[in-house]
Amino acid sequence: MVTKPLPRIDAVNAPFFAACNEERVLIQRCAAPECRRYVYYPRVCCPVCQSGDLDWVEVSGRGRIKTFTVVHRPHHDGFLSETPYVFAAVEIEEGPLIYGRIDADPARPPAIGDAVVPVFLQHTPEQKLLAFRAEDVR
Ligand SMILES: [Zn+2]
Structure with a gap:
């Protein structure tokens, strides 16, 4: 029997997968005041303004x-x-x-x-x- 592949959980995406187990949706949001974009998939920096200051927020x-x-x-x-x-x-x-x-x-x-x-x-x-x-x- 072939088993399903597992998500590669690491330090960057761990909060997202932990929240899934609690049946909550947690995504990142850029903390730069001039940006504040929501970010998914989990990343180390904002894809819009490149700020490394990302918060985890429940949506x-x-x-x-x-x-x-x-x-x-x-x-x-x-x-x-x-x-x-x-x-x-x-x-x-x-x-x-x-x-x-x-x-x-x-x-x-x-x-x-x-x-x-x-x-x-x-x-x-x-x-x-x-x-x-x-x-x-x-
Ligand atoms: Zn940003």
Whole structure:
């Protein structure tokens, strides 16, 4: 059996993955007063102004689907048993794009522009990962 690949957790991205396990969405925000942009994925400096002063802030994780695909042939055999599944780029309310799974029936996929909320999938016994589902699904 092929196991799923694990995220490479390091000193830069550890707060994001720790927050996933607490079912919270934590992203960086530039602390430079003239910038204050939200930053995702985790980095050592702001991609806009290059300030190294980034704060971790909790956000709602709510957003809209910018684009998506239904995956039939995954990039890694560890996901083969889960196909087909929906994978999307979600533009969260604070601006950054976050790529992740959409908890949806792949036979009835979402639409571009649909509102989504965060959900947390148990990737391994030790690590949950951020994913999304349609806002109006209960
Ligand atoms: Zn900045």
